[in-house]
Amino acid sequence: MVLAAWRRWRERRTLATRPIPDAMWRSTLARYAFLAALPPGDAQRLRDMATLFLAQKEFTGAGGLEVTDDMAVTIAAQACLPVLELGLHWYDSFVTIVLHPDEVVAAREVTDEFGIVHHYEEALVGEALGDGPMMLSWRGVTDAAHTDGPVYNVVIHEFAHVIELRSGDATGIPPLPDAASREHWRRVIEASHLRLVRRIDAGADTVLDPYGAESVSEFFAVACEGFFVAGAALREDDPYLYELLKGFFRQDPAERQAP
Template identity: 40%
Template sequence: MGLFTAFRRKRLAGRGFPPPWLEIIERNVPFYRMLPPADRQELLGHVQVFLAEKHFEGCGGAEITDEVRVTVAALACILLLHRRTDYYPLLSSIVIYPDEYVGERRRWDEAGVITEGPEPRVGESWEQGTVVLSWKDVLLDAGAPDDAFNVVFHEFAHQLDQEDGITDNDGFLPGLPEGDRWRQVFEGEYERLIAEDEAGRWTLLDPYGAESPAEFFAVATETFFEMPGEMRRQHPELYGALSLYYRQDPASWGW
């Protein structure tokens, strides 16, 4: 990040926050009310930088309004609080559908055979600089901040993963604080989720996280922010690893 970019971002973040945008956040993002006052102020600054740098595009009849842009930006920027950030540098555009949409799905079985086909989706994160979201699900998930499901957290966790090198197809890389130590935590928790899913047992973490290390990190991020107290009780080492990575302790927020 160059000096000019840093100066421009600092100036953007320091501007007065538009009152209509604040009304949108207070209405659509309950997390905002839970944050400590200093974090709220930091979040509003991040939102202004994010919206100045990212392009939104509507598909399937979706209209890109300030409500769409500000809501998505606020949720995405919660993941950036307290961190030295380059504002999702691999991301250039956010594509919004009005509702669930159909995307292509690839699956590899144990023999390495690939099957492809259409699949209903509510979100995607592409390595080519795009996040795709269902607006209906963005609102539903934002309005239920304690159910461990948040499509914005999930897809933007993928963006952070791609940026920091946390996972690849084979496992976890040392892209987390304390490298090998936290890689061991993630590998152990990932294997635990796979085993519990195969045994048909209920898990706090969404079983979709057993699909791959990348999906595990995204699912764990959702649970960390949406059910932090329960994660801290049931998965204390994983909570500690994520707390160190995100530099946040959501279990201490005003739930």
């Protein structure tokens, strides 16, 4: 009880002494339509959460990149949106966020069914490990402000993986209260994933990033991008998936983004 009271005092002190500057916060919201659509009360709660997020996390620039306050706020605002109703403790598993100027080429290896190890390289704009650090590309972050084509948001994508990994595995299923909930989630998300794969194979346009076809885990992260950035489009395209995410995140982006 004493510890909880101390934490509340520390949070109040952080909000009072280290607030995000008004002009910086307004410009952050203005750059991203899905953030600008937040009602004033929700925008203020997001601002407070982003302030606490910045106090808890450490940003490190790589490749000669200098991380500015504006860059950190841009990332914090988007990262906090998925946990606006869940709580900032969902991100307690890591502290460091490494920001690169552009994509990073990572060496990978995979063992096939015959035990043969294959080596390859993969270009990354972001990567989330359960216990950190988080890696992001600043170019990937800024690209999210563009609205042409399928939904793309690397910050929401990687922080969705952080949420997912709290369940222990990258299965596309976040922590849920019971087996029945997990089974319902599995049925809905696997059906939606298969639907995306079939549409891509047929050459059809998709609301969600085709990268979601890679696996159910990547589909979950891509679906979160669509849910928060283009909620109305996702609700029309896949209402079952939308309702699944709406229930978990306790948010209804389609309603607040309505014209």
